[in-house]
Amino acid sequence: AQSVAQPEDQVNVAEGNPLTVKCTYSVSGNPYLFWYVQYPNRGLQFLLKYITGDNLVKGSYGFEAEFNKSQTSFHLKKPSALVSDSALYFCAVRDGGRGSTLGRLYFGRGTQLTVWP
Amino acid sequence: DTAVSQTPKYLVTQMGNDKSIKCEQNLGHDTMYWYKQDSKKFLKIMFSYNNKELIINETVPNRFSPKSPDKAHLNLHINSLELGDSAVYFCASRPTGVNTEAFFGQGTRLTVV
Numbered sequence: 001a002q003s004v005a006q007p008e009d010q011v012n013v014a015e016g017n018p019l020t021v022k023c024t025y026s027v028s029g030n031p032y033l034f035w036y037v038q039y040p041n042r043g044l045q046f047l048l049k050y051i052t053g054d055n056l057v058k059g060s061y062g063f064e065a066e067f068n069k070s071q072t073s074f075h076l077k078k079p080s081a082l083v084s085d086s087a088l089y090f091c092a093v094r095d096g097g098r099g100s101t102l103g104r105l106y107f108g109r110g111t112q113l114t115v116w117p
Numbered sequence: 118d119t120a121v122s123q124t125p126k127y128l129v130t131q132m133g134n135d136k137s138i139k140c141e142q143n144l145g146h147d148t149m150y151w152y153k154q155d156s157k158k159f160l161k162i163m164f165s166y167n168n169k170e171l172i173i174n175e176t177v178p179n180r181f182s183p184k185s186p187d188k189a190h191l192n193l194h195i196n197s198l199e200l201g202d203s204a205v206y207f208c209a210s211r212p213t214g215v216n217t218e219a220f221f222g223q224g225t226r227l228t229v230v
Contacts, residue, residue: 043222044160044209046220049216051216105219
């Protein structure tokens with residue numbers, strides 16, 4: 001069964017410090033991994049995705065994510081956090097197996113990131 | 118030029134009423150979805166359509182009925198609303214392909230009183 005775990009409900013970091021939001025996944029086929037961000041009272045916005053290739057994926061707003069197959073992880077990172085990065089972050093996975101072209105995204109429960117000045 | 122638009126943005130209604138939420142996407146995508154986000158922010162897929170055909174139908178009460186008149190529209194009709202239906206409902210779309218990302222609407226906050 002496909003699943004995503006975000007072990008931290010909340011991450012707090014000071015502005016200017018590096019941030020990491022953790023995500024681990026479980027799929028039966030090749031994983032297709034995504035990060036989304038949700039600002040208050042808004043829809044989800046796509047940040048970045050891992051398909052194949054380089055394990056370090058760069059995305060919007062200076063975010064990047066590192067895919068680690070052996071640890072089945074896809075942690076979101078940013079070298080220097082901004083107060084405006086404060087939002088709810090969701091990791092999601094799509095199974096690359098049969099039927100995946102029409103397949104659903106499995107979301108983690110979300111991690112609330114707070115960056116304080 | 119909103120890519121995925123939902124109406125209404127807010128919906129307050131009484132128990133037992135029937136209501137609809139509309140969704141339209143102008144991205145030319147083949148697949149559309151309805152997701153429900155509960156009070157704890159957990160996102161759960163409800164339905165998925167591909168070219169007007171129902172593809173995914175999760176365990177959702179049959180009071181919820183999606184309708185896709187064409188591939189750019191996916192509406193959600195809810196009969197006999199209950200307090201537990203209060204949530205934010207998101208429409209999303211994406212092009213067919215395993216590596217494509219979904220684009221989400223702004224959400225409809227449904228409050229049943």
